[in-house]
Each structure stands twice: as C-alpha cells, then as structure tokens.
Amino acid sequence: MDKVIALTAVTKAFGPVRALGGVDFAIAPGEVVGLVGHNGAGKSTMVNIMMGTFPPTEGRVERGAAGEIRCVFQELSLCLNLDAAENTRLIHRSLRGLGWRRRARAMIAGRLDAIFPGHGIPPEAKLSDLPIGQRQMVEIARAFTAAEGEGPLAMVILDEPTSALGEEATQQFLAYVRKAAGEGVAIVLITHRLNEIYAVSHRIVVMKDGRSVAEGPSAELPKERLVELMGGHAVPVEGEDIPAVATRKTDPNAPVMVTLPGAVPVEARKGDIIGFTGLDGHGQREALVAIQTEGRGAKAATAFVAGDRQADGVLPVWSIAQNLTISCLATIRRGAFLSPAAERAFAEEWRERIGIRMRDIDQPLTELSGGNQQKVLFARALAAPAPIVLLDDPMRGVDVGTKAEVYQTIRNEADAGRTFVWFSTELEELENCDRVYVFREGAPVACIPREALSQDAIIAASFQS
Amino acid sequence: MSVAPARAARRLSLPPSAYGFIAAALLWGGTMLLSDGRGGIEMLSVALSFSIFSVAVGTGQMFVIASGPGNIDLSCPAVITLCAYVSMNLMGGADGMLPVGLIAALVLGGVIGLVNYGLVRALKIPPIIATLAASFVVTSLAMWYGGESTVRPPQALSDFMIWRVGGVQVALILALIGSGVVHLVLHRTVYGRSLLALGQNARAAQLAGIRVGFVRMTAYAVSGMMAGLCGFLLAGFTGGAALNMGEAYLMESVAVAVLGGTSVAGGRASAFGIWGAALFLSLLVTLLNSTGLGAGARYLFTGLTILVVIFFATERRK
Structure with missing residues (x-):
C-alpha cells in the first residue's frame, strides 16, 4: 500500500450519538491535506481514530509503511512542570541511559532551530515559565523530532497549531510544513485560518455532520465554496421541526x-x-x-x-x-x-x-x-x-x-x-x-x-x- | 477540583454521622461485658466530660474540612496552648475577669484563623503546610509568652467545669446546646448552605453566586475560635495552661470530625456526629489506660482502632 493511512467507510458512535457516519479518507507520503469543518463535524473523532485512541465502530483502518503518527493538539499535550527536553523524552523511549538529557536537549533544540530560527526558548526552562506561543512551538517541534533506532516519522496531524503563534512564527511553521512534506512526511492540517490551508495544502477535505462532503485539490475549492460546503443547508428532519421563531420586539432604548x-x-x-x-x-x-x-x-x-x-x-x-x-x-x-x-x-x-x-x-x-x-x-x-x-x-x-x-x-x-x-x-x-x-x-x-x-x-x- | 459524578457508588442505609455512636456503643458494651457491668455509668460520665474539649476543637475542624477537599487546620494544638496562656494570664485568677479571658481566647483564636486563611489565599500555600507553619509560630509565641509559669485559672472557672446539677455536668449540657446551634447554622442558614455548597464543588458554588472567599475565610476563623475556646476551658479544667496541653488534639480534632461524618471530599458535615466520635475516642483512651499498657502500646492501639473505624465508616469512591 502506498498510503500512510487509509480509512474505509469508517463510522463511530458514542452511545446513540453518531460522530462519524461513514468516512473514506486516505493520505499518501509527502501529501499535505487540509481538513476543515464546523463544530461537531467529526474532525476530532477522525483524528482520534487515526491516532488509534479508540477503534472505529464500523469500517476499516489500514496503516501503510511503518512509521510513527504524531499529533499536535490544540489543547497542548505538554507537561508544564518539565522542560522541553524532558517533554521530548516522554514520546521517545529510546532516549535512555547515561546522557539521555543531553541527547534529548540536542534533539529538541535542533528541531526548534530548524522550524523556528531565532525562537529564543531557553532549553532548561520549565514549560510553565514559557509564554503560550513558545509552548506551542515546543509542541510542534517535538512532534517532528525523530530518534535513531525508532521508526521514521510517517505522518503528523496538526490540530489548530498556529492559534498562539505570532505572524513570523506562523510563516516559519508553514515553510517547515512544506519542507517536511517534501521529505515524505504526510501532513493533516486542521485550522480555522483558511489562508494557512491554502498556503500549504495539496488537497482539502470538507467535513460536515460526520461525513466528508467534499474533497479536491486546493486550487479547485475556493474559499467561498468551502464556507458554503461547511454550512450548507441541513436537511430538516421530519417530525423534529421546531416551529419557526416569531421575531421579538426589543426596545432599543432600554438600559x-x-x-x-x-x-x-x-x-x-x-x-x-x-x-x-x-x-x-x-x-x-x-x-x-x-x-x-x-x-x-x-x-x-x-x-x-x-x-x-x-x-x-x-x-x-x-x-x-x-x-x-x-x-x-x-x-x-x-x-x-x-x-x-x-x-x-x-x-x-x-x-x-x-x-x-x-x-x-x-x-x-x-x-x-x-x-x-x-x-x-x-x-x-x-x-x-x-x-x-x-x-x-x-x-x-x-x-x-x-x-x-x-x-x-x-x-x-x-x-x-x-x-x-x-x-x-x-x-x-x-x-x-x-x-x-x-x-x-x-x-x-x-x-x-x-x-x-x-x-x-x-x-x-x-x-x- | 471536579467531583466524581458517581459518588453514590456505595449507598449506606446509615448516615455517616452514626458510626461514631455505634463504635462508642460497641466499645462501652464490650467493656461492660468484661467488667460484669461495674462502673459503666462512671466510665461514660468521665468520657463525656473529656469529650467536651475534643468536640469544641473538632467542630472548628469540621467547618474547615467541610469547606472543600484539601482544607484542614493543623494549627489547633498551638492555638489551644497560646489561647490558654493568654486568657489565664489576663484573668490572673480573678473571677471578675472571666468574660475578658473568654473573649480574649475567642478573638485571638479567630485572628490566628484569619492569618491561616490569609497564608493559604495570598501565598497560595496548601492548607496542610500553611496551618502547620503557622502552628510553629504560634507555639513559639506560647513558649515565649507563657513559658514555664503557670497561672491558676479563676476559681469560678474550675468550679464551673465540674459543676453538676442532679448529677449532670452543666458544661456538658451547654456544649450540647452549642452543638445544636452549630447544627442550625450548618443546615438552616445561608452561611451553612454556602459552606456546604462550596465544599462539594467550589467552581459550581462560585458560579451559583456564592462568595467563596468570604465563606472559606470564615470557616478558618471559626476553627481558630473553637480551638481558643477549647484552650480556655481545658486550662480551667486542668488547673492552668501547659505547653503540651494541645498536643493530643491535632489527631483528635481531625479524627472526631471525619469519624463524626464530615466528608473529607467536602460538603458534608454533622454537628452531633462529632459527639459519637469524641465519646468513642474518650472511651478508648479510658479503656487503654485501665489496661496498664505502656504509652507506646496505647498509642499503637489508638491509631489502629481509628484506622479501622474510619475505614468502615467513610464513603469511598470507586
């Protein structure tokens, strides 16, 4: 299989709630896919299924060539009482024995320098002492680290990765995404900043109500079309109609x-x-x-x-x-x-x-x-x-x-x-x-x-x- | 801070406040069996006399523990001692100075309680550390202020502590009335409801409009005042203040509160349950003293018994 991961007719139900209603999705090495959708469209559920956090209710998930899948979470997944090197050790089992701290520090510092030149993050600082923007940089850089003796990095899922980054850091990040993709890493980018999607994605997948409702090369899905697809007009469910709301009179001079x-x-x-x-x-x-x-x-x-x-x-x-x-x-x-x-x-x-x-x-x-x-x-x-x-x-x-x-x-x-x-x-x-x-x-x-x-x-x- | 939704994992038909009474009854009954029923009433009467002190300090501790997980006042032994010294010295053995001594003990205890809360709040120190640290300072003050000198309590106070009418100790009756008042405060006043809501879920209480900071501050002040009252009464009962007089009440204040039905998870408290627990502990001490065991063995048994009883009496989450 030449895909990093492929989901076929995947559904996921939480009790009576159907979070995913039959999703097909595949991504190839070196591909950048933008994933967009409104609240509750099923993006997070899909990420969790790709990460293996929970199994799908129905459907198949196939993994391609060996390699790690990492995720950069919107709610950062770092331990704030540890420094960047220690946080890096958490995801790399091979960092052990004498001198692990030195190697971990070199690994994360090297990656930070590569992605965010001039980041200014002191290597020994506890994460809790860093501003939120620098924490986000550490979270991103950590996801792209690779240790010797472990499998190569196959895919990185980025869930709202730039929400705390400044303009310059965002541009650095986007440039690095292109570079990593060029080296064969598959990238899934989820963000509400559509210009970032257009800046780096080869392909865009639009999700709505637990399904992927549109998919195509970025060039063929202009912004207006995306907004239309994400919203669209929900089909009214029979019998569940709530009577049209009568307009209320409000007093524009009230206190x-x-x-x-x-x-x-x-x-x-x-x-x-x-x-x-x-x-x-x-x-x-x-x-x-x-x-x-x-x-x-x-x-x-x-x-x-x-x-x-x-x-x-x-x-x-x-x-x-x-x-x-x-x-x-x-x-x-x-x-x-x-x-x-x-x-x-x-x-x-x-x-x-x-x-x-x-x-x-x-x-x-x-x-x-x-x-x-x-x-x-x-x-x-x-x-x-x-x-x-x-x-x-x-x-x-x-x-x-x-x-x-x-x-x-x-x-x-x-x-x-x-x-x-x-x-x-x-x-x-x-x-x-x-x-x-x-x-x-x-x-x-x-x-x-x-x-x-x-x-x-x-x-x-x-x-x- | 969040509260497990399935708290009712183990629903007991008995209220948590009943366990102290049951343990006390079992212990008393057992002793009666062994001694062929001799001296039972005397034993109970002595145990009740001693319970007054642990109920006083335990009631204060209850306010603090009920105000939410992690809240505890470890300064009570030091407050008992300092307030005893200060009030005894102020009164100088004069009966006419009794009100002055009592008010001084209450105010000083309350102020130390406020300082405790201030440390917890302003310096963001966990209560267990803040109140322990405060207790070292308070103990030093007691050493410096009282030292070896022992001022006799006013005769009227000593007389009052052993005053009996028709065989019933008057101080005991007043203490029971006091617990009744505390019961009303807890369950029938805005303050009590606020305290118990805060203890269950501080965030929910705050969003429901409760002045969380004020309510918790008051709980620490009440704890200090009750420890001060305990010191005043204890000095009157034992013939004066002494540097080690508060020692036993560190463990005892927490034990009677928890065993008496105060939930360490916060939000549950019982003013009368404390009596059962205090009675149980007093009986246990009396019983162990009568066995002629050494101090080490007595402590060992006391500790083990409390562990066992609390294990059975407290609600546990899954």
Whole structure:
C-alpha cells in the first residue's frame, strides 16, 4: 500500500450519538491535506481514530509503511512542570541511559532551530515559565523530532497549531510544513485560518455532520465554496421541526445591561436575548465566566447556567431542592433561618414551572437524567433574583421536547425584562436570539442580527480568511 | 477540583454521622461485658466530660474540612496552648475577669484563623503546610509568652467545669446546646448552605453566586475560635495552661470530625456526629489506660482502632 493511512467507510458512535457516519479518507507520503469543518463535524473523532485512541465502530483502518503518527493538539499535550527536553523524552523511549538529557536537549533544540530560527526558548526552562506561543512551538517541534533506532516519522496531524503563534512564527511553521512534506512526511492540517490551508495544502477535505462532503485539490475549492460546503443547508428532519421563531420586539432604548469590548463590541439591553457563537473554544465561555464573576456593564446580579453540568453546576451531595435553591437562599429565609416549608414550596413551584420529571424533590440530583439535571440548573438560575442570566451552552445532552420548553421559558422571561446571554454553537438555539456575536480568537468579531442569521454567515465570520 | 459524578457508588442505609455512636456503643458494651457491668455509668460520665474539649476543637475542624477537599487546620494544638496562656494570664485568677479571658481566647483564636486563611489565599500555600507553619509560630509565641509559669485559672472557672446539677455536668449540657446551634447554622442558614455548597464543588458554588472567599475565610476563623475556646476551658479544667496541653488534639480534632461524618471530599458535615466520635475516642483512651499498657502500646492501639473505624465508616469512591 502506498498510503500512510487509509480509512474505509469508517463510522463511530458514542452511545446513540453518531460522530462519524461513514468516512473514506486516505493520505499518501509527502501529501499535505487540509481538513476543515464546523463544530461537531467529526474532525476530532477522525483524528482520534487515526491516532488509534479508540477503534472505529464500523469500517476499516489500514496503516501503510511503518512509521510513527504524531499529533499536535490544540489543547497542548505538554507537561508544564518539565522542560522541553524532558517533554521530548516522554514520546521517545529510546532516549535512555547515561546522557539521555543531553541527547534529548540536542534533539529538541535542533528541531526548534530548524522550524523556528531565532525562537529564543531557553532549553532548561520549565514549560510553565514559557509564554503560550513558545509552548506551542515546543509542541510542534517535538512532534517532528525523530530518534535513531525508532521508526521514521510517517505522518503528523496538526490540530489548530498556529492559534498562539505570532505572524513570523506562523510563516516559519508553514515553510517547515512544506519542507517536511517534501521529505515524505504526510501532513493533516486542521485550522480555522483558511489562508494557512491554502498556503500549504495539496488537497482539502470538507467535513460536515460526520461525513466528508467534499474533497479536491486546493486550487479547485475556493474559499467561498468551502464556507458554503461547511454550512450548507441541513436537511430538516421530519417530525423534529421546531416551529419557526416569531421575531421579538426589543426596545432599543432600554438600559444597557452587559457590555464587552472587541472589534465589534457586545451590548445587551434589558429584555434582550443575545447569542455568543463561533468555533468552540474561542473565548465565549471565558467571556461568560468573566461577566458572572467580575461583572461587565451594568452593576446587576447575574445568574449562570452551566453547560458542563458536573464541573460547573451540580452539587452532587445534595437533593434536587437544595440544588435548586442555592442561588436564592434569601427568598426562603424567614428571620435568621431558612424555612424548610418555604424551601419545599419554592422547589415545588419551580418543578411545576419548568416541568422537571422526578420522583420527589428530596431525591439526590444525581439520580436524574442529564436533561432533567439541566432543567434543575435552569430553574436555579431563573429562580435567582438576577436580571441577567448567562447560558453556557446549556442544551448539551438535552432532548428535543425539553429544548422547546426551555426556549419558551427563556422568551417569556426576556419579555418580562430579563437579559439573556447565550453561548451556543447550534443554529437552532441561536435562532432564539435577537442577535448573535461571533467570537474568534478570544474576542467578538462580528454581530449578526436575527434576520441575517444563517450557518453560512456564522461560518464566514468564524473562519479567518 | 471536579467531583466524581458517581459518588453514590456505595449507598449506606446509615448516615455517616452514626458510626461514631455505634463504635462508642460497641466499645462501652464490650467493656461492660468484661467488667460484669461495674462502673459503666462512671466510665461514660468521665468520657463525656473529656469529650467536651475534643468536640469544641473538632467542630472548628469540621467547618474547615467541610469547606472543600484539601482544607484542614493543623494549627489547633498551638492555638489551644497560646489561647490558654493568654486568657489565664489576663484573668490572673480573678473571677471578675472571666468574660475578658473568654473573649480574649475567642478573638485571638479567630485572628490566628484569619492569618491561616490569609497564608493559604495570598501565598497560595496548601492548607496542610500553611496551618502547620503557622502552628510553629504560634507555639513559639506560647513558649515565649507563657513559658514555664503557670497561672491558676479563676476559681469560678474550675468550679464551673465540674459543676453538676442532679448529677449532670452543666458544661456538658451547654456544649450540647452549642452543638445544636452549630447544627442550625450548618443546615438552616445561608452561611451553612454556602459552606456546604462550596465544599462539594467550589467552581459550581462560585458560579451559583456564592462568595467563596468570604465563606472559606470564615470557616478558618471559626476553627481558630473553637480551638481558643477549647484552650480556655481545658486550662480551667486542668488547673492552668501547659505547653503540651494541645498536643493530643491535632489527631483528635481531625479524627472526631471525619469519624463524626464530615466528608473529607467536602460538603458534608454533622454537628452531633462529632459527639459519637469524641465519646468513642474518650472511651478508648479510658479503656487503654485501665489496661496498664505502656504509652507506646496505647498509642499503637489508638491509631489502629481509628484506622479501622474510619475505614468502615467513610464513603469511598470507586
């Protein structure tokens, strides 16, 4: 086989969720392939299957000539308490015996010099002491190191490798990618910066909804076409139609509640529902947490609905009622003490209003299904005396029926004067917003009003051209 | 910081706070069998008297441990000693100075608790190190301030500690009432709820709008105050302050809190559970003392017994 790796009709399911729906992909030595797609298109799953992190559910994965496959991760995979040489040792078993440190240091320093001349990284510095850009350089250089006595380097997968690199380092990196490919290394490049894809790729693969929807030489797939292919028009699923959202009336003179600086400054007024979107991990969540913990804009109480329920929301020791009332304890206090009767009545009222399916409010929250846990967290925020409610991608793992109910609740609350800031990457959810701010690299870069909202518009703003 | 979702790996029908009482009952029952039931009530009464001190310092420790994984106050022995010296010296044996001595012990303990939290927070030192380091400083202060001199406690304090009405120790009743108040604070006030939420998941608590820093700071202050109270009462009971008076309470404060149902994973605490654990430990000490074993063997047995009981009583994750 003259391919480095070939996937044939590969599918991957996580429980009921189908992350890959039959992908064919192959790459030859010395080839550079750009892999593009929106959130949830299946890029990460495909990378994990090529790396052997988990096996495919169906289909075949064939490896060609012997050689290592390495991956540069978007979330860097370095140990921050070690220096560059020690981190290099982690992936090279052959670096052992006397003098391993010297050899490891020579190996990584040589590669850093080759890729990023003038990088200025002190070889003995712990990674935690380096700025994020230099860490990313170490991560990239490490992936391209080859040790004697080990197999040659066959392929490197680069997942958003330049997000922390400066302009000069990025150009150096792109030049090195061409050089490595010239030496026979296969390269897969995943990035939201389309110009980088065009700068080095021979071929582009577009993924969408777990499939590769287009593939061709870079020259034959212009940027506009890519954006169109990544977004496209999802085929509506019968029976799952959510009724078209009626446009809301918002008051342009209402007091401003939330502001954030940026190329396109964020502004949310009383009664607004605004959306944050863009590719996952581009600063939307950080912006929400900053609003919640430090405040941005008007001095008003905020309530937060966590999307990562276990990490950010659930109090696992407690009952549903206790979880529900934690943000509004003042309202169930009678004198100095909390009133169990008032707490019960309050929890029952919200159970009714949000339609939480449970046995009784004293059962542990962790016994509920994910969707119902999410409803409790919703109720917690809505019950809080806070004029601003922040939603951190709150519909993860929530069923269609629940979603429709929650959408309605949010709209009612907004009509009653509450302000919602809603981070989501799903178009269907964003359609409930009056306008949507697209984030890229940590800051809002575009504002799309409800009337102009489409997947294409979001993708065009998410990917830097 | 994240909490394992499947905490209910092992669901027990008994609340965690019950285990101290069960262990104490078994130990007492066993002793009664061996001694044909003689002296049972006396033994229990003595054990309860001694429990007051470990309950006081253990209650403070409970606040700190419940505020989240990794939080612990190892400075209590030093605080007990220093507060005992300071309050005894201030009172100088005069009955009229009792309120002054009590307030001094509470305030000094509370201030040391605040310093502990300050070290943890500002210098980002793990609590186990910060409070241990603070305890060395506090111990040095006690040596410098108190040294060998022993000021007798006011007679009224000594009398109060052994005052019995109808055979029941008054200090014991007051201590039980105190635990009742702590129970209410933990479960029926905004502060208590905030503390327990913080202990379960600090990030979730913060995002739910709880002032995480303030709540944890208060927990350390309460721990210092309870250690100060313990030192004040203990000096009154034993006839004055002594440099080694706090020693036993390092292990004991943690043991009674954990055995009494406080989860080291944070977020679970029981004001009354501590009584069972304290009673158990007091009975164990009484029993071992009566066997005539050497100090080494007694320590060995105490340590082993605590290990075994905590092994059975605490919830473990998979």
